[in-house]
Amino acid sequence: MKDIDNLQKRSRKLRDFAETMGSSGLAFTGLVGLLFLAILVWQITAPTFIDGESGEIPAANEFITESDYEMEWDYPNTDSNGALTTDAIVLEISWDGGDEVHELQINIISERDIYEDVYINESGLSTNIVEIGRKTKFHLYSSLTEVVLVIQNSGPVPSADETGKPLVSSFVIEYDIAVVYDGGLVFEPLEIIAYATLIFLVIIYRAPKSNILEFMHKLVGKERMVLAIFYALALVTTIAGGLSVPSTLAALCWILAARMMSALIKGIERMLHSGRKLSEVSRLKHSISNRDGLLMWSSMLLVTSTLFIPLEIYIPFLTERYQDIFSPYSSGIRAAFYGTIWVMLIAMISSVPISVGAAIYLEEYAKPTKTTKLIQALVTNLAGVPSIVFGMFGLAIFVKQGGIGWGLGPSILAAGLTMGVMAMPIIVLASQEALRSVPRSLRESAYGVGCTQWQVTKDHVLPSAMPGIMTGSILAMSRIMGEAAPLVVVGATAMIVFDPEPLAGLFGGNVNFTVIPIQIYFWTSEPDPAWHAMAAAASISLIALLVAMNSIAIVLRQHFRRRLN
Amino acid sequence: MSFLEYLKNNRARVILFLTSFSVILITLGIIQTLLFESINFFSELAESRGWFTFDWDLAGITSGTGIAAAIFLLVYIAELLITKFTIEQETKLDIILFPKQFVIYIAAALLVVQFFVLDTLLMGVAFVFVFITWRRLASAVNKQRYGMQLSDSTLWRNISLGFFLIALAKSITMNYGGALGEFFLTTNWNPALKPVSFGVNSLLLTTLQVAFGALIIAVPLGVGCAIYLSEYAPPRLVAVVKPTLELLAGIPSVVYGFFAFIYIGPLVVELGEYFYANGWIDEPPNVLNPINGAIVVGVMILPLIASMSEDALRAVPNELREGSLALGATKIETTFKVMIQASLSGIIASIILALSRAVGETMAVTLAVGTVAVFTANMFLPAQTMTAYIAQRVGGDLPFGEIGYLTIFAVGLYLFVITLTLNLIGNRVLAAYREAY
Structure with missing residues (x-):
């Protein structure tokens, strides 16, 4: 018997060892997967803070042999007031006669077609500071017989040599480094206190502590005073912030905090009244009225206010359009942003009603016939069709003229309809899921009081399923917002110097458009690393937009899921 | 009851049916577009080769x-x-x-x-x-x-x-015959320069390299992630990680492409330099290559596999887990011999759907893999996938109806058939496991 005991003990040890090793191995793999994802998140966000292109800019070095020498720069280095925004362009002009060295400062201003030429004679230069217009040629005239050496000491590289051919294909100007932030706080101290208060209250609501509740208990009966203080603070914050956007948001924070405080105090009173003790913190959530609503509004407010931080920082990147191929840092995504909004809007208008209708038919009306099963299978499979195939569908149906083509051209309308078609199966599936989760009893009780099928659907099923449908639609929209492949096929271009016209496909006009993912794609394809920084910035804007949309969807879903349960 | 009366009494039903009927129309439209233009492509190819002049003769x-x-x-x-x-x-x-x-x-x-x-x-x-x-x-x-x-x-x-x-x-x-044979059996893809040749296999090879490379990366990590989340992780962590997975799955592919182009490419080149120095590959590596694409697509499909497999593991009834534990099995035995067995079809479905997604992935692959169609086993050289070919080809100005324009539809049809088959299998497997529980 002892031997068997020993054997069992040994095998148990072995088994325990195997068990520990195996489970830790599994946990390790899982953690590596999570780590991988975490690194990805970090890597995508980390490199996208633009520092501008620094380092040595090679100076041009030319001999002037004849009397005329011509140079050209591409982008203004002064702002509208005439102040320099980059290093000044300084030419060092020297010649042998008397070892003369002269410096010439050149300011390129943004107005076009301004000429000012410089003449060189024995006494020196005719002027020391020249202002010339953007994209105009600049001439140096020399009346000397000997060779004049021109060296550029600082500033951007000129784009043309004396024969008029480009010297370098592209170059970087240290200009308009994308995020210009002039020190100081984004939020005023009072606004930060408002946010802190709101966050503090949210934490108390979610995880109440008994000692804090005891402190709150002392405020019972003084709700009016607390409310008055908070409303006064809201007023002060607004006035001190000069009615700016963050101050208004902070005032909203104060008002919400006041509501939450009074609800909390009343809740504590009610809890004590019903014979509970303050130490039973888990009972608190049942005694606060409208707890979920307050929590949802406050989290929405907090998320929204983080979105407004960029408004306080001057970002030409968001407000400028594409300039030209030589000036990456002064280009922006304004046109792309408008394009994205229009495409999404058209996609939403065209796809959401049809998709929800299809979902209602499939869930509420359809009998399990062959047609229904076919439609169901098609929806499931369409959701997995590669996006580029939808693009080709859009190209053949919406863009092309003739045959079954509608001939809208490569316009926003065609892109929006293509995206709508792509979003449709996703929305149908999500809406079906939402409709399926509506309890059977609801429908039956509505039928029981004599409603028709359409009345049941319209008045009872749809309102209950609405949160799920909304969530699905928002998620589908955020997915098509990031899709570039169908639009590449439909014919989006990257070089858009105007705001797009949404209905140009129907009524004529300039049909060209672009969206943010397309901008990222084309900018990444450029050889110049400066454009890559722009692509990174555009990516971060796109991700911010997507995260905002997705978090709204997630918050909505969490909230309503809790309510339904 | 006449048809008009039926319409009058069932307005809602008829309108709703029409909306759902649009799904059929869309599918037919896609198939019609691809098929029609592909037939044009094959006939034009055969014609340009002088094999026959196309005429609907049977x-x-x-x-x-x-x-x-x-x-x-x-x-x-x-x-x-x-x-x-x-x-x-x-x-x-x-x-x-x-x-x-x-x-x-x-x-x-x-x-x-x-x-x-x-x-x-x-x-x-x-x-x-x-x-x-x-x-x-x-x-x-x-x-x-x-x-x-x-x-x-x-x-x-x-x-x-x-x-x-x-x-x-x-x-x-x-x-x-000749056109189909050239398209499906030869390996030289050169649609732009003369003499042109259309062997889709060089595109297909790169596509498969990228897709299966992605699976090699994503399956162990994704399934491990799913098992960890459903069996081991504390609920608080799960509550944080699940929405994060959804967010990651929502990051646009073009952003992943940018990520691959800027960050992964140079890393892969370093690895390739090492290989090249040891003489394992015969040409110096390039920043754009299928390995780069495989890594980034692997990261893209990781959230998909993780969240779908986790759903499959969670769908297994708790009685199975408890029964196994009650019989004296350890946690690891329960995980491997009961939970994974019980949710295997769900996990396989997630892998198949992820494969279909990887095959159909466009922008990330276009930016990461390159635009040179080659047929080579050396995965450190720039290549081109089917989707990347379509995206690159339509990027330029192409006259409608020309043979270069028609190629994208032939490639698109092939891609559509591949992904549709994978989706059909995946959804069938998924439905099977949904029925089981």
């Missing part, structure tokens, strides 16, 4: 393959009727159905001989089918006479139907 039907198709159809019909065929009494047909044994041997020998005589392989196969169906018919009649149970297996019927469809397709497309 000359192929009367060829040997066409006759073989007809024979297969007859076999299929005979198989359909086999159970309804009742010959209780002895009739004159018995001489045909039950000849002397040596006649059967001679017929079998003839079957072997005709393979060497006939130049159409499908015809030979058709005669084999006729022989087998003949014997099956005889045995069915025999069984009926002696009151035995007839087997209701439809396997043979389906096989003959399959052969019929193959023969029919081959006889119809016989005139495209």
